[in-house]
Amino acid sequence: MSIVWRLRVGNLPKYMEPKGLKKILVKMDIEEAKVKKAPKWNYGFLTFKSKATLEDAQKKLDGFKVRDNTLSIENCNTTEDAHRFRFDNRAAQVREKIPIDARAAAEKLAEQVTPYYKMPYDRQLSKKTTDMAKILSDFRNKMKKMPNKQETRLKVETAKMWLAWSLDNSLSLPFKTLDTIPSPNTEGYRTKCEFTIGFDLDGNRTVGFLLGLYKDGVTAVLEPQECVHVGDAAKKVATAMQNYVRSSDLEPYDRTTKQGYWRSLLVRTQRCGEIMIIVQFHPQDLTEERITEEKARIKAFWEAMRTASEGAVDTTTLLVQMYNGIANGFQEHIPMELMFGPGYVHEDMLGCRFRISPTAFFQVNTPGAEMLYSMCRDWCNIDPTKSTTLLDLCCGTGTIGITMANSVGKVIGVEMVEQSVADARENAKNNGLNNAEYICSKVEEVLHVLNQFDSLTDSVVAVLDPPRYASSFLLLHFYVDCSD
Numbered sequence: 001m002s003i004v005w006r007l008r009v010g011n012l013p014k015y016m017e018p019k020g021l022k023k024i025l026v027k028m029d030i031e032e033a034k035v036k037k038a039p040k041w042n043y044g045f046l047t048f049k050s051k052a053t054l055e056d057a058q059k060k061l062d063g064f065k066v067r068d069n070t071l072s073i074e075n076c077n078t079t080e081d082a083h084r085f086r087f088d089n090r091a092a093q094v095r096e097k098i099p100i101d102a103r104a105a106a107e108k109l110a111e112q113v114t115p116y117y118k119m120p121y122d123r124q125l126s127k128k129t130t131d132m133a134k135i136l137s138d139f140r141n142k143m144k145k146m147p148n149k150q151e152t153r154l155k156v157e158t159a160k161m162w163l164a165w166s167l168d169n170s171l172s173l174p175f176k177t178l179d180t181i182p183s184p185n186t187e188g189y190r191t192k193c194e195f196t197i198g199f200d201l202d203g204n205r206t207v208g209f210l211l212g213l214y215k216d217g218v219t220a221v222l223e224p225q226e227c228v229h230v231g232d233a234a235k236k237v238a239t240a241m242q243n244y245v246r247s248s249d250l251e252p253y254d255r256t257t258k259q260g261y262w263r264s265l266l267v268r269t270q271r272c273g274e275i276m277i278i279v280q281f282h283p284q285d286l287t288e289e290r291i292t293e294e295k296a297r298i299k300a301f302w303e304a305m306r307t308a309s310e311g312a313v314d315t316t317t318l319l320v321q322m323y324n325g326i327a328n329g330f331q332e333h334i335p336m337e338l339m340f341g342p343g344y345v346h347e348d349m350l351g352c353r354f355r356i357s358p359t360a361f362f363q364v365n366t367p368g369a370e371m372l373y374s375m376c377r378d379w380c381n382i383d384p385t386k387s388t389t390l391l392d393l394c395c396g397t398g399t400i401g402i403t404m405a406n407s408v409g410k411v412i413g414v415e416m417v418e419q420s421v422a423d424a425r426e427n428a429k430n431n432g433l434n435n436a437e438y439i440c441s442k443v444e445e446v447l448h449v450l451n452q453f454d455s456l457t458d459s460v461v462a463v464l465d466p467p468r469y470a471s472s473f474l475l476l477h478f479y480v481d482c483s484d
């Protein structure tokens with residue numbers, strides 16, 4: 001009977017990402033473990049290869065302090081069978097709770113990936129406005145409850161003063177919120193799609209989207225042909241990849257059994273016609289020779305697809321990611337091998353051209369992003385008679401700063417993903433700018449540097465565009481550290 005050597009690590013700081021927990025393991029010199037932690041959990045699970053490594057970790061972690069939290073460690077070893085039973089049982093429980101579902105599979109999928117698709121667009125917009133107001137008011141409530149510990153007292157005081165200001169001004173929210181602005185295009189707009197490779201309800205090898213959530217035991221994958229947000233070019237790529245996988249002697253990867261090879265397909269389809277394809281593959285126990293052979297085969301396939309008589313796809317660049325971990329989807333920290341092309345694609349926006357690398361963030365609705373950036377430019381209301389420094393915080397490939405660079409003295413972009421910073425530097429150069437500089441760092445770690453620009457130029461304007469998961473955290477830092 002094989003044992004799953006597991007520890008539950010409790011009392012972790014909430015919103016700590018899995019990599020935060022991994023960093024602790026490295027710091028404590030703990031042998032490699034599989035880490036499972038959702039950002040919202042204040043606990044996580046570590047799975048070790050042996051009893052000895054588990055015991056060593058237990059000793060080192062018990063009572064260890066992370067920020068102000070003393071970790072609690074609980075041994076939760078189990079057998080492989082019990083572990084699998086729990087997963088299957090949970091899936092069965094969830095299935096039992098779901099009433100018999102007479103919807104066609106395509107309808108179920110549409111509800112899964114575009115949950116508002118049946119609502120008229122004006123109702124979708126008002127729903128998004130209410131949802132956003134709720135998120136912001138939750139943020140305010142969280143700030144109210146912030147602990148007043150000695151070492152963070154000053155910061156907390158500043159944050160609370162800011163909050164008090166918003167309340168004193170009788171605002172129901174500490175921000176002025178506008179109604180959601182309609183997108184210029186509502187169909188086929190996505191320039192980036194991440195497809196799963198798996199099996200449909202009849203067991204056919206399929207490239208598309210999961211029909212539900214894996215944590216609810218759903219593993220069926222359906223083709224994206226009827227999904228309104230996916231463009232024709234991406235659908236064509238998914239179909240071609242599906243044909244390839246169906247004729248392959250290697251099976252798709254099955255997350256439940258952890259067997260199989262073909263995992264995911266990432267497709268970027270840009271306005272200028274360029275296409276990036278990334279294929280993710282589990283090497284299992286294939287020999288190096290076999291893997292090399294498979295890579296050559298997939299390369300030859302996409303090269304041939306350029307001139308195919310049916311469903312041709314003119315791929316600009318093809319990459320392959322070998323990934324043997326358990327997490328789903330593309331992994332930014334795992335290298336990707338370039339099969340052909342330059343390794344990036346371009347997007348044209350507001351008269352500028354942007355290079356996009358595989359792991360760089362880029363807005364997925366180009367006309368929508370153009371509207372967003374134009375509004376941002378209007379709101380910044382740059383005074384042309386002054387020398388202004390524009391801080392483009394969480395700048396990605398540099399889009400916001402670059403589209404505004406001609407109306408300011410200097411642009412300073414800050415971004416934590418290295419490939420994005422390399423793109424931003426290249427994008428500034430290729431758009432003929434020499435007033436843009438980029439810092440590769442977390443914004444919260446360089447706010448003290450950014451504060452100095454206040455005394456160096458007439459005026460400083462900051463645009464903060466964080467990812468959803470970090471918005472409230474970064475906003476708080478920003479207000480607390482730059483409040484004057």
Ligand SMILES: C[S@@+](CC[C@H](N)C(=O)[O-])C[C@H]1O[C@@H](n2cnc3c(N)ncnc32)[C@H](O)[C@@H]1O
Nearest residue numbers: 361394395396399415416417442443465466467
């Ligand atoms: C919503 S995207 C916006 C990118 C860019 N402004 C745009 O519109 O294309 C957020 C970006 O913030 C970066 N990021 C996330 N957390 C960050 C942090 N703490 N400091 C700096 N950059 C961060 C991400 O890598 C991502 O590129």
